[in-house]
Amino acid sequence: MGKSLNNVPQAPLDVQFDSHGMKCSAYLYRPATEATTPIIVMAHGLGGTRRMRLTAFAERFVAEGYACLVFDYRYFGDSEGQPRQLLDIKSQLEDWKAAVAYARSLDKIDPNRVVIWGTSFGGGHVLATAADDNRLAAVISQCPFTDGFSSSMAMNPITTLKLTGLALKDKIGSMFGAKPVMVPLAAPTGHTALMNAPDAYSGYLALMPSGSNIPNYVAARFVLDIIRYYPGRKTSRIQAPVLFCVCDTDSVAPSKTTLRHASHTPNHEIKHYADGHFEIYVGEAFERVVRDQIDFLKRIVPVK
Template sequence: MPREDIAFQTSDNVTLRGWFFTPEAPSTTPLPCLVISHGFTAVKEMLLDVIATRFTSSLPISCLVYDHRGFGSSDTLPSAPRQEIIPALQCSDISDAITYAQSREDVNKGKIAIWGTALSGGHALRVGAVDRRVKAVLSQVPVVNGWENALRLSQPGSAAVLNHLFQEDRLARAAGKPAGIIPVVETNPLAPSALSLPEAHQWLGKFGKNTSWKNEVTIRTMEEFRGYDPSAHIHRISPTPLLITVAEDDVLMPVDLALVAYAKALEPKELQIVPGAHFGVFGPAFEATIERQIDFLKRTLYA
C-alpha cells in the first residue's frame, strides 16, 4: 500500500512523526481516515504498518499512524524527558492527529475514526467521549482503570516501594536532576518494572528488536498510569459507535475490568471477545480481531 512519511504539530508545538497510508488504487474523492496509535511504550514499527496496510487493502480508507511524543521518531518538549507517558497529553495528541487529518485534501473531514490498543485503547475511549469529530471508536484490549489495573499487576508489598519511588523522583526532578527511569519489562520478577508479566517481556522483546523501542520508561509514567481512568468517560461516547475487543484470558489489561467498563457504555456499542491472552490480538487472534474491526468500520463510516 502507498505510504507517505508525515510530520505534524501538536497544540503545544511538538512535532509528531509517522506514516500516512492510502489504498493501492488512487481515489478521486476524499476518503475516510482511521487514526492509529500504539500502546504502552511501543513504536509504530511494531506491527502498526501491518495493521494499517490491512485496513487500506480492505476498505476505501486512509490510515494515519504516528509515534507518541517522546517515543520513536516523534519529538517532545525541550524541557520534557523522553520515554515518559502523560495520558492527558497523549489524548490531546490524538485530537491533534485528527486535526492534521482534517487539514488534508484527500481526507473526508466528516468521517474520521480512531483505533487504539492497550493504553491507547483507553485513550480511544477518552478521546471518543470528548472529541465529537470522531465518528467511530475502536478500542482493543484497553486499559480502562489504571488504579485497579496497577493493583493487579503489582507484587505483594510493592505499593510502599512505588510510593517511595514516586516521592524521591519528584524531589529529584524538582532539584533539577534527570527523570528517574525503570525498565518496561524485566526478566527478574522481583526487580521493579512497569510490566512484570513474562508475555509482555516476550512480545516487546520480539517486536521491539531492530526498532527504536527502548526498554525504559520514566517513574512518573507509572504514577500517571495509576491515576488514569478512561472508563469514567465511556458513557459519554454515545451516540458515536463503539467497538471494544477484549481477550478472554487477558491478565495484563484484565478482561473483567474491561467488561465492567463496557457495561457502562451506552448504545450504539459492540463487544468482541477473542480467545487467548493480551498480545494474542497481534498473533493467533489477529485475523478474527481485524476482520471484525473492518466490518465495524464498513457499517459505521460508510452508512
C-alpha cells in the same frame, strides 16, 4: 471486484503535525484511489511506537480503502520532546486531539468519517478522546486500559511498592533538574517493571521490529499517575459506535473491568478473544482481530 483488490497499499508517507509547539511524527497511508476516503487515526499503548506492529494493522485497513494516520506520541519514537520516554497522560491526550485535527485537515479525507483506533493504554486514550469529540465516526478500542485501580491491583504488591519508590525519586528529582529515573516497561516475572506478568516480556519483545533499538523503559514518575486515570468512566458520554476487542486472559488490562465500562457505552459492540494482552498483535490472534475490525469498519464507516 472487492475493494481489497482495487486498493493496493501505497508506501506510507512520513509526515509531521504540531502538538502544543512540538512535532509528532506519523505514517500517512493512503489507498490507491482518487476518491475522498475515511481515515483511521492510530497510536500505541504503554511506551509503544508506531513501528511496533501498528503498521501491520494499518496495511490491512488501507487495503480495504481506508487512509490511516499512525503516530508517535511526543517524547517517544520519532516525535519531538525532552526528556525522552516521558509518559505524560495529559500530553498524550493532547496528541490524540492534534492528530485528529490534522487528519481532518488533509485533502481527499472526509472530516466527518474519522475513526480512532487505540490499543492497550492507547485503547483507553481513544475512549477519553471520543467522549470529548462528537464528530468521530467510530472508535476501535483494543485490549484497553480502562481503570487505573484495577490495573494497579493486577500488579504484584511488592513490585508496586518498588515502582512507587522509584516514581517518587523521579518526581522529586525532576523538580531540581535531575535526569529522569527510568523503569522498565516489560521484564521477566520477578523483576521490577510496569509489566512483568508471565506473558509480558516475551510478548513485548514480539512487537519489536527485527534489529530495532526501541527503548524498553519510561520515566518512573508515570507510576504516580496510573492510579488516577480512569478513561473507562467516560464511556457513557461517547456518541460514536465503539468496538471493544477484549482479551479474556489479559494480564495487563483486566477484562472484567473493561466489560463493565463497555456496558455503559451507548452504542457498542464487544468481541472476545481467548488470547493474552500481547498475543493479539501477532499470528492467528492478529488475523482474527483484524478481520473483526475490518468487518466493523465496513458496516459502520463504509468506503463509498
